[in-house]
Amino acid sequence: MDNQNSFLGNIRIALGLGAGEERDKSHYPALFSSPDTGAIVARMQNRTAEEKEELVNLFQENARALGIHTHIALTDSDAAGIVVELIRSKEPEFTHTKHIMQHDHPDIAALQLWKRFNREAVTVHTTFSADSELREKTITSFIGITAPVIGVADSATVIQFTTPGQPRSTSLVPSIHLALLRRDRLVADLSEAYALLGEKGYPDSFVFISGPSKTADIEAQMVHGAHGPREMHLIVLPAADGPLGKKEISL
Amino acid sequence: MNPTQSSDYRTAAVAGIGSERLQKSLHGLQDRFGKGAMKLWAGMEDREMRSRVKDSRMRTLEHLDIILAELAKNVRARGGQVYFAETGQDAIDYTIEVAKKNEVKRVVKGKSMTSMEINIDPALENEGIEVVETDLGEYIIQLAGDKPSHIIAPCIHLDRNQIGRLFTDKLGIDYTNDPPALTLAARKALREKLLSADMGLTGCNLACAETGHISLVSNEGNIRMATTMPRVLVALMGMERVVATLAEHREALQLLTRGAALQKLSTYVSFLGGPAAEDDPDGPQEFHLVIIDNGRCKILADPEFREVLACIRCGACLNICPVYGKIGGHAYNSPYCGPIGAVITPLLDGINKHADLCKGETLCGACREICPVENDLPRMLAALRHKLAYGSDRWNTRQHNPAEAYAFSFWRLLVTNAFLYRSFIAIGRIFQWPFVKKNKMIKKMAGLASGWTAHRDLPPIAGRTFSELWKEKYRTTRPAGPAAKIEEEK
Numbered sequence: 119m120d121n122q123n124s125f126l127g128n129i130r131i132a133l134g135l136g137a138g139e140e141r142d143k144s145h146y147p148a149l150f151s152s153p154d155t156g157a158i159v160a161r162m163q164n165r166t167a168e169e170k171e172e173l174v175n176l177f178q179e180n181a182r183a184l185g186i187h188t189h190i191a192l193t194d195s196d197a198a199g200i201v202v203e204l205i206r207s208k209e210p211e212f213t214h215t216k217h218i219m220q221h222d223h224p225d226i227a228a229l230q231l232w233k234r235f236n237r238e239a240v241t242v243h244t245t246f247s248a249d250s251e252l253r254e255k256t257i258t259s260f261i262g263i264t265a266p267v268i269g270v271a272d273s274a275t276v277i278q279f280t281t282p283g284q285p286r287s288t289s290l291v292p293s294i295h296l297a298l299l300r301r302d303r304l305v306a307d308l309s310e311a312y313a314l315l316g317e318k319g320y321p322d323s324f325v326f327i328s329g330p331s332k333t334a335d336i337e338a339q340m341v342h343g344a345h346g347p348r349e350m351h352l353i354v355l356p357a358a359d360g361p362l363g364k365k366e367i368s369l
Numbered sequence: 370m371n372p373t374q375s376s377d378y379r380t381a382a383v384a385g386i387g388s389e390r391l392q393k394s395l396h397g398l399q400d401r402f403g404k405g406a407m408k409l410w411a412g413m414e415d416r417e418m419r420s421r422v423k424d425s426r427m428r429t430l431e432h433l434d435i436i437l438a439e440l441a442k443n444v445r446a447r448g449g450q451v452y453f454a455e456t457g458q459d460a461i462d463y464t465i466e467v468a469k470k471n472e473v474k475r476v477v478k479g480k481s482m483t484s485m486e487i488n489i490d491p492a493l494e495n496e497g498i499e500v501v502e503t504d505l506g507e508y509i510i511q512l513a514g515d516k517p518s519h520i521i522a523p524c525i526h527l528d529r530n531q532i533g534r535l536f537t538d539k540l541g542i543d544y545t546n547d548p549p550a551l552t553l554a555a556r557k558a559l560r561e562k563l564l565s566a567d568m569g570l571t572g573c574n575l576a577c578a579e580t581g582h583i584s585l586v587s588n589e590g591n592i593r594m595a596t597t598m599p600r601v602l603v604a605l606m607g608m609e610r611v612v613a614t615l616a617e618h619r620e621a622l623q624l625l626t627r628g629a630a631l632q633k634l635s636t637y638v639s640f641l642g643g644p645a646a647e648d649d650p651d652g653p654q655e656f657h658l659v660i661i662d663n664g665r666c667k668i669l670a671d672p673e674f675r676e677v678l679a680c681i682r683c684g685a686c687l688n689i690c691p692v693y694g695k696i697g698g699h700a701y702n703s704p705y706c707g708p709i710g711a712v713i714t715p716l717l718d719g720i721n722k723h724a725d726l727c728k729g730e731t732l733c734g735a736c737r738e739i740c741p742v743e744n745d746l747p748r749m750l751a752a753l754r755h756k757l758a759y760g761s762d763r764w765n766t767r768q769h770n771p772a773e774a775y776a777f778s779f780w781r782l783l784v785t786n787a788f789l790y791r792s793f794i795a796i797g798r799i800f801q802w803p804f805v806k807k808n809k810m811i812k813k814m815a816g817l818a819s820g821w822t823a824h825r826d827l828p829p830i831a832g833r834t835f836s837e838l839w840k841e842k843y844r845t846t847r848p849a850g851p852a853a854k855i856e857e858e859k
Contacts, residue, residue, distance in 0.1 A: 122441060125453035125662060129434045129608070132670035143435050149428070150439070150579055152616040184636075212560075247648040253598075256651075257564060273633040282648040286597045290590060291564075308634070312619045320580065322447045322646060326638035331590035335506035335522065336548040337529050338397060344505055344552060345559060346590025346637070 155313035162310055173271045173304045174354055180274035184329035185342055187351045197353050198229045205240060210260035211293040216240045219259035222283030225298050226263055247282035262292035268314060269299045272307035273328055280323035295347040302357040378700050378725035385697035394525050395694050403689035405631045406739050422624055423742040425617045426679035436578045436613050443581025447643030449656040457487030457663045464603050465496055467657055471601045473498055473567040479592035480504035481572030483605045483661060485704035501562045503591035505555055512539045518698030520684035521629050526697055569595035573606035575621055579614045582642040586635040593637050602653035608660050609678040621681055624741035628683030664717045673752050677712050679742050686736035692729055701726060708736035708746045720756050720766040727753035776817060797830050805829045
């Protein structure tokens with residue numbers, strides 16, 4: 119801690135204060151005050167059905183430009199069909215066998231992937247915190263499935279929180295990242311997303327993801343798949359209480 | 370900065386200008402990103418955003434002691450360790466101590482300018498630790514034993530054929546010059562390194578004091594890999610790379626990714642506040658944030674240069690600078706090149722040592738126009754020139770070129786005294802004759818003046834000056850001269 123004191127002392131001297139003239143943040147309330155986000159939150163809450171639909175379209179349009187494949191699922195069983203088809207049609211990049219790593223999340227569990235591949239060799243793993251082989255399984259998996267907490271239409275971004283059942287590597291190490299997002303988790307832009315983070319809180323680690331990994335380091339030519347996933351799919355699920363207002367029955 | 374670098378600005382600049390390949394790449398880069406950023410700013414709905422972010426950056430700097438204390442408190446509350454390093458060497462020593470304690474054999478780096486500023490790689494290698502750059506551009510540079518020449522496009526000076534040959538040589542793949550195939554080869558080679566490294570070493574784009582996070586942007590995913598897979602994470606952060614609140618973070622981030630690559634957001638923005646929680650199945654077991662001064666307090670203390678610490682290191686000024694666009698990044702002889710490099714390099718590493726940088730820029734103002742936080746780099750370049758012209762105790766700068774200073778004092782004497790000036794011109798007319806060649810031009814001058822004729826001929830001092838001609842023509846008809854006529858018409 120001593121080096122902190124002398125370090126901050128040097129800063130104080132540079133700012134024309136005495137080295138020991140410690141300033142308390144409570145005397146500078148404006149420094150850590152943030153603009154009121156009440157209006158932004160109200161805007162999100164009062165969005166009409168048409169406006170919400172428009173957000174989905176906007177996300178899809180912006181996602182296309184970033185190389186994200188968006189699939190709209192009208193029901194949860196639609197979503198399961200889309201996921202199964204993707205798993206069938208894609209080939210592993212680093213291994214010869216098809217392993218899937220999925221986050222421990224109710225929307226993903228509802229896909230019941232474990233019982234959908236009777237005739238093919240597909241192994242489905244679920245992340246759980248006590249799994250000491252999780253790292254190895256994730257490295258072996260060619261698809262990682264996650265369910266982000268927020269989607270941002272304007273920048274085609276999903277925000278993924280790190281929790282014990284939802285580790286960081288699932289959306290990163292496998293060659294294909296597949297994200298499931300409920301319609302009602304879609305917000306218009308970053309100001310809304312940050313307002314939500316401010317309201318609801320955030321964990322020690324989270325990440326904004328806006329597309330597959332890419333690089334343009336060789337002659338400015340865009341190539342997907344530098345170190346992270348080379349492909350990203352986003353499946354938009356119906357809102358939690360269903361498109362028609364009634365509770366959707368999962369599968 | 371790297372004390373072993375000593376290549377001369379002029380030599381490197383001449384080499385850059387002479388390289389057709391570099392000229393083509395730089396032109397392409399500036400045409401797309403420089404013009405693109407100017408278009409983005411012009412079309413931005415929220416016109417006040419840039420000045421708002423600048424205000425918040427300056428406010429942060431004015432209260433940096435409070436804000437860094439808050440950041441450190443909140444990172445520690447998340448279980449992270451914070452070390453304040455007064456010098457680059459302190460930061461290196463601390464990092465090596467962490468590496469040794471954890472028996473680190475291999476370090477994977479996420480692109481970090483600060484790590485280059487303090488030159489940490491050789492120090493780690495001296496300890497027998499393998500250091501691998503993971504940003505594709507930086508990796509190529511590392512394989513080639515070269516130096517980066519752009520903040521976000523480090524190997525802009527290399528073409529696909531050179532990279533193809535390099536990969537054949539170093540990675541043992543069959544020759545190809547196809548960027549996707551080359552990227553795939555690097556992906557495979559680096560995946561192995563990323564998954565087996567013991568320590569990740571990154572920079573920090575923007576830390577957020579209020580929440581106790583650092584945030585890192587990347588498109589490739591290498592930084593996420595380097596901060597997720599190794600057991601230990603060390604993030605090096607220049608002390609000014611911090612914002613106070615989450616709200617300020619959003620706006621600064623949006624300007625950063627737009628300025629850097631015209632993106633609303635980079636592919637990944639990682640927020641890291643500490644090590645993995647006890648029941649997290651992945652993520653680093655140790656998280657160290659190293660906050661580095663290394664000369665920044667001196668900049669902070671000088672009102673003339675404090676503004677440069679508001680920089681968010683997007684590199685946009687490189688994409689528009691006519692000088693960078695011709696000479697390329699190597700001439701700057703610093704990890705920070707372009708207009709921002711021409712200001713920050715001398716301030717961090719010695720104004721005399723890097724005297725050519727501020728003199729080489731043109732003060733055209735393009736970097737000020739494009740800067741997302743509206744930093745007045747031309748003003749600071751001129752201020753640096755002032756320090757070189759007159760010397761500065763504060764910056765421990767000696768007069769750069771006393772002979773030039775004498776020449777200009779003499780010139781001042783001449784132009785403020787009509788008799789002396791006319792006499793000098795009269796003498797000059799006589800003494801110039803040996804230098805005037807067949808084409809009636811001066812081809813070569815001696816001493817200090819030789820630079821004027823290095824690339825072009827100069828016309829000699831005219832036989833008679835304009836005022837002499839004027840006097841001669843109108844002496845006899847003075848009352849009816851043109852000026853008198855105009856008077857009459859009025």
